[in-house]
Amino acid sequence: MIRLEPRAAPSKLMAMLSPLIAILLTLIAGALLFALLGQDPVEALRVYFLSPFDDAYMRAEVLVKAIPLALMGAGLAVCFRANVWNIGAAGQFTLGAIGAGAAALFIPAESPFAMLAVPLIAGALCGMAWAAIPAALRTRLSVNEILVSLMLTYVAALLLDWLVRGPWRNPRGFGFPQTNAFPEWAHVPLLVEGTRLHVGAFLAVAAAAGLWLMMSRTLRGLRLRVTGAAPRAARFAGFSAAGDVWFVLLLSGGLAGLAGALEATSIVGRLQPEIGAQAGFTAIIVAFLGRLNPLGALLGALVLAVSAIGGENAQILLRLPKNVAGVFQGMLLFFLLACDSLIAYRPRLVARRRA
Amino acid sequence: MTADPSPPSFSSAVSARRPLFEARGIVKRYGSFTANDHVDLTILPGERHALLGENGAGKSTFVKMIYGALQPTEGEFFWEGEPLRLSGPAEARRLGIGMAFQHFSVFEGLSALENVALALPPEPLAALDRRVREVSGDYGLPVDPSKPVHALSVGERQRVELLRCLLQNPRLLILDEPTSVLTPQEAETLFRALEKLSAEGCAILYISHRLEEVRALCSRATILRRGKVTAEVDPRATTARALAEAMVGAEILDVKRPSGDQPRGEEILQVERLSLPADGPFGVALKEISFSLRGGEILGVAGVAGEGQNEFMDALTGERRAPEAGMIRIAGVPAGRLDPTGRRRLGAAFAPEERNGHGAVGDAPLSEALFLTRRHEAGAMGAGGWLSRFWAAGETRRIRERFDVRAAGDDPPARSLSGGNLQKFLMGREIVRAPKLLIAAQPGWGVDAGAAAAIQSALRALADQGAAVLVVSQDLDEIFALADRIAVISRGRLSEAYPAVGMTPERVGLLMGAGHSSPEAAA
Amino acid sequence: MEAFVAAMIVAATPLLFAALGELVAERSGVLNLGVEGMMLVGAVCAFIVAKSTGSTAAGALAGAGAGLAMAALFALVALGFSANQAAAGLALTIFGGGLSGLLGRDYVGVPLPKPGPLFPASWAEAIPYGKAIFGHDAMVYLALASAVGIWWFLARARGGLKLRAAGDNAESGHALGLPVLRIRFLAVLFGGAMAGLGGAYLSLAYTPMWGEGMTAGRGWIALALVVFAGWRVGWVAAGAVLFAAVTQLQFYAQGWGWRAPSQFWAAAPYLATILALALLAGRRTAGSAPAALGRIFRPSS
Incomplete structure (x- = not known):
């Protein structure tokens, strides 16, 4: 049997290799899954992971998908590093979309506030407000932030549902539950004509780079890392734990809100019940795949965006159900966690001891 | 015992009875580290x-193997003469x-x-x-x-x-x-x-x-x-x-016994009627602790585990705040409501018992540990919270040279250092600042004899330069080797501090047990 | 009102199954956040087997087995590979959501007959509120029986003592020779089977049909139930009934003339969970978490 023995120091090599091994294992398991579903595994994997690179439009779509994943993944990476488990990014994303929608729908075109930055900032603030609820409950009453942030994603989805079916509904929308289309000034400019790639890509890269610098070079990053790794050492150093919880929840909530606002003002252009908030859960995997490092999250977002576009292609080309994506993501995280244990432990083959 | 390579001086009496238990050539290795190297041991009935x-x-490693909680790498155990595999x-x-x-x-x-x-x-x-x-x-x-x-x-x-x-x-x-x-x-x-x-x-x-x-x-x-x-x-x-x-x-080193007539400086730490409720069901409440500490002296606080030492340390470092600012004064300034950084700014330095995870983060490099307690110093940080790697590298080098901290690499993770070397580094981190007040918990715990002696003389030297030093320890030998005055903590109360010269382990023991009568009654 | 009480008990059943299972796992020291995923896979497998065999019992069994298999996956990663339990639980939820949708894609909207009541109808008519007491199918009573059984096991049985010891201090347990990892493994598997049963009840009796994501956060509510019940069986049962009452509001509130958008009533269980967590958090009398909960343990050798 195989035993895990603790290593004297964490293996730097395994820390680099682990995500790659996990992706490889996911591909192998995926091939098996496709074979079980009666597909040619090679063809299915090609559609899943290579077809997104087939033409320029598809490549741009990968980047489009990666933008919200990177924004949220980078925020969650910082959050998880500090050992704060915000798993409600999907809810904060939804609130971001609602906040952006409110600004876009209700600010008149002649107002001096009728400029794109306003809905984006409104979205970020709404995401922060939503994340402030678990932050307040955790710091004031030590209520577990996992459950609260998750519960709030359901509440956010129902709030959006109510808004687009009720007070904000477009009366001339032919019965569809949706708002009016946003005015022209509230549309995110495109980066490449003929694609949907928008300037949000810059924001995602800037956020990831900025957070990486913060984590590795500043006192704020140091204290977040210390708080996450050794809470007693953080207290000894005089870092306030409550301050850290507020900081990371507002940060990740704000980035998720910004992602939601970008999504609403670029891809969708209005509010409707389905605005892609599911990405908030995918972002958890992005953060882990990126080694809880904001720059890594950028790479992780690209990997998951490829598989998301590949999944859409597979739905059309191979009639594979869209749920395969969830299976893939779950497997990827499982493999990643298993491989990560090899950073701290050395696997060794040993003879089974007699009982 | 014929299997025993070293000549045991009293083995002749042993061979008369059949041993109950016997260990022969026990080796236990963890990677390259050998915890037990060909250990032989015989135990007779009763x-x-x-x-x-x-x-x-x-x-501990050896007895865990006897109990079956660990397996030896080499060697054999015998139980009443029969080979034993647990x-x-x-x-x-x-x-x-x-x-x-x-x-x-x-x-x-x-x-x-x-x-x-x-x-x-x-x-x-x-x-x-x-x-x-x-x-x-x-x-x-x-x-x-x-x-x-x-x-x-x-x-x-x-x-x-x-x-x-x-x-x-x-x-x-x-x-x-x-x-x-x-x-x-x-x-x-x-x-x-x-x-x-x-x-x-x-x-x-x-x-x-x-x-x-x-x-x-x-x-x-x-x-x-x-x-x-x-x-x-x-x-x-x-x-x-x-x-x-x-x-x-x-x-073996003879640590210089304090003479008892050290020149006393001014009062640097004053604690007055400090009370703090227990933190959770397993904690100990601190009750009306009062004492003061002058420059140039070392106060030893003795006590067995679980009598409130951790709470005492937390209250002094500022990890838990005192109810009122005036309960703790550092260099005359009310400090009870200050956080650890605020107290450090007043010239206090602290060294907790637990090195990995309290004094430092195990997986983080040594240089980062400097920012935990010394980031307020000039040169440590730039504007906007930017950390100076240059400052950290220089200080790390300085501490390692002065305190002979041996480790692999320029900036290894704290966890990779031996107990003694990590303690020397963390003590050095505080001592090179030349603090007015140093409060250390169990400085010699889990440290080899050489490092323990080096730490003790460094503490003494610091006091001789005029700093006030407080040592909290369960190890009476350590207390007696260092302290000018000795107090005992028991059930969250601190006894009066008595000159070390007149104290004996027995009197300390009585203070530990029976609440707080006067030493005259105890003697 | 009798109908409301009866509906409340029915709605409490899946929560009770899932929360009891999680309670056992957490008392052994393992935090499994994957309840939602295990419930979903349990629900879909139960539905498929019940549909193809025509037997509710076979369906329920399949649901339990599926939940157990999912829990085994979690246990392998979280216990076998010493991974972070919170992350492994999230992986399980994501994986379960995808897998259940994949398995059930041909079964969406397919009808299934509701299982009949366990006791003869004459019992239910004999006394007031008889329908709320005797009018349910066998799984409702199984949930109640398992609550009693788990209470007995944890409080009285030697196995329960060992399980609590593993959740209190893994290192001490190991030093004493308790097979800590094995105990935790079994507790997690049991928790998975119970979550699977909870899911099975949703798709076999509560709805009864399969719909993607049909658990709608019940797995998470079950996790919250364990927390604010202070890891005690009786309080979990009481909490499950209370929450079931809140989930039923969306069907009854309109009828009672309480005016609010339907989305508000649908959100009520989630809001009530947050509220309950906040209200009970300050009260230290509410019992305490197993000391070793969520901590990674690797036996030294």
């Missing part, structure tokens, strides 16, 4: 045998090997009775309850079986662990540093119980680094140093100095 050695000599502690218990651990293996969330039941074959709890009360009466180890363990004192918890062993009718009982958490009086009670037990035929393997205890209790001692057996002697017929030399080798 004898009280000591296993002596410093912290880190490999004693699959685990359960099998050891079936054979009649019982063990009481240094860090008790009790379950705080369960009752004392449930704790005992877990180690025994199934039997109705009502019947077991009667047996527990019976045995605890017989051996003078009173415990209420129905109480949850977290509501028991440290001494009572140890009794739970002992009762658990005794109810299994052991033939060999292993005790790992059992008195480290006991007052001298509680230790006496324990010794009476152990003497009764061995008179009934149960052999006892007694692990300790305290020479006096071993000389009082045991008839034979095996001495370990750095994983090897260095001697096997009759402790009653051997001087303490000879035993100590076998334990620590040639490194």
Whole structure:
């Protein structure tokens, strides 16, 4: 049997290799899954992971998908590093979309506030407000932030549902539950004509780079890392734990809100019940795949965006159900966690001891 | 013993009876580190045998193998002459090997009775309850079986662990540093119980680094140093100095005893009627602690574990705030409501007992540990919270050179350093600042003799330069080696501080146990 | 009102199954956040087997088995590979959401007959509120029986004592020779089977049909139930009934003339969970978490 023995120091090599091994294992398991579903595994994997690179439009779509994943993944990476488990990014994303929608729908075109930055900032603030609820409950009453942030994603989805079916509904929308289309000034400019790639890509890269610098070079990053790794050492150093919880929840909530606002003002252009908030859960995997490092999250977002576009292609080309994506993501995280244990432990083959 | 390569001076008496237990050539390796290097040991039925050695000599590793909790890399055990291969502690218990651990293996969330039941074959709890009360009466180890363990004192918890062993009718009982958490009086009670037990035929393997205890209790001692057996002697017929030399080798150092008439500077730390409620169900409340500390002196605060030392440290460092600012004054400034950084700015420095995870982050490089306590110094940070790597690298180098911190690489993670080297680094981190006040918990805990001596002389030198030093320790030897004055913490109260010159371990022990009468009454 | 009480008991059943299972796992020291995923896979497998065999019992069994298999996956990663339990639980939820949708894609909207009541109808008519007491199918009573059984096991049985010991202090347990990892493994598997049963009840009896994501956060509510019940069986049962009452509001509130958008009533269980967590958090009497909960343990050798 195989035993895990603790290593004297964490293996730097395994820390680099682990995500790659996990992706490889996911591909192998995926091939098996496709074979079980009666597909040619090679063809299915090609559609899943290579077809997104087939033409320029598809490549741009990968980047489009990666933008919200990177924004949220980078925020969650910082959050998880500090050992704060915000798993409600999907809810904060939804609130971001609602906040952006409110600004876009209700600010008149002649107002001096009728400029794109306003809905984006409104979205970020709404995401922060939503994340402030678990932050307040955790710091004031030590209520577990996992459950609260998750519960709030359901509440956010129902709030959006109510808004687009009720007070904000477009009366001339032919019965569809949706708002009016946003005015022209509230549309995110495109980066490449003929694609949907928008300037949000810059924001995602800037956020990831900025957070990486913060984590590795500043006192704020140091204290977040210390708080996450050794809470007693953080207290000894005089870092306030409550301050850290507020900081990371507002940060990740704000980035998720910004992602939601970008999504609403670029891809969708209005509010409707389905605005892609599911990405908030995918972002958890992005953060882990990126080694809880904001720059890594950028790479992780690209990997998951490829598989998301590949999944859409597979739905059309191979009639594979869209749920395969969830299976893939779950497997990827499982493999990643298993491989990560090899950073701290050395696997060794040993003879089974007699009982 | 023919298998024994080193000449044990008292083996002739041994060979008369058949040994109960025997270890031959036991080796235990962890990677490249050898914890036990060809250890031989023989235990006779009913004898009280000591296993002596410093912290880190490999004693705990060795006895865990006897108990089946670890497996040896090489070598063999024999039980009544038959080869012994243990699959685990359960099998050891079936054979009649019982063990009481240094860090008790009790379950705080369960009752004392449930704790005992877990180690025994199934039997109705009502019947077991009667047996527990019976045995605890017989051996003078009173415990209420129905109480949850977290509501028991440290001494009572140890009794739970002992009762658990005794109810299994052991033939060999292993005790790992059992008195480290006991007052001298509680230790006496324990010794009476152990003497009764061995008179009934149960052999006892007694692990300790305290020479006096071993000389009082045991008839034979095996001495370990750095994983090897260095001697096997009759402790009653051997001087303490000879035993100590076998334990620590040639490194034995006479630490300069403080003269008692140190020049006193001005008051640097004043604590006045400091009270703090217990933090959670397992904590200890601090009650009306008052003392003051002048520059140039070292105050030693003695006390067994769990009497409020951790809470005392937390209150002094600022990890928990005092209810009122005036309760703690540092250099005359009310500091009770300040956080640790605020207190450091006033010239205080702290060194907690736990190095990994409290004084430093295990996986983080040494240079980062500097920012935990010294980021307010000039040059440590740029504008906007930017950390200066240049400053950190320079300081790291300076500390490592001055305090002889040995480790691989320029900036290794704290976890990779040995206990002594990490402690030297963390002490150095505070001492190179030349603080006005240094508060250290258990500075010599888990540290090799050489490093312990270096740390002690560094603390003394700091005091001689005019700083006030406070040392909280469970190790009386350390207290007596360092302190000018000695106070005792017990149940969250601090005794008056008495000049070290007039104190003896016995008087400290009385202060530990019986609340706080005056030393005249204690003497 | 009788109908409301009866509906409340029915709605409490899946929560009770899932929360009891999680309670056992957490008392052994393992935090499994994957309840939602295990429930979903349990629900879909139960539905498929019940549909193809025509037997509710076979369906329920399949649901339990599926939940157990999912829990085994979690246990392998979280216990076998010592991974972070929170992350492994999230992986399980994501994986379960995808897998259940994949397995059930041909079964969406397919009808299934509701299982009949366990006791003869005459019993239910004999006394007031008889329908709320005797009018349910066998799984409702199984949930109640398992609550009693688990209470007995944890409080009285030796196995329960060992399980609590593993959740209190793994290192001590190991030093004493308890097979800590094995105990935790079994507790997690049991928790998975119970979550699977909870899911099965949703798709076999509560709805009864399969719909993607049909658990709608019940797995998470079950996790919250364990927390604010203070890890005690009786309080979990009481909490499950209370929450079931809140989930039923969306069907009854309109009828009672309580005016609010339907989305508000649908959000009520989630809001009530947050509220309950906040209200009970300050009260230290509410019992305490197993000391070793969520901590990684690797036996030394």
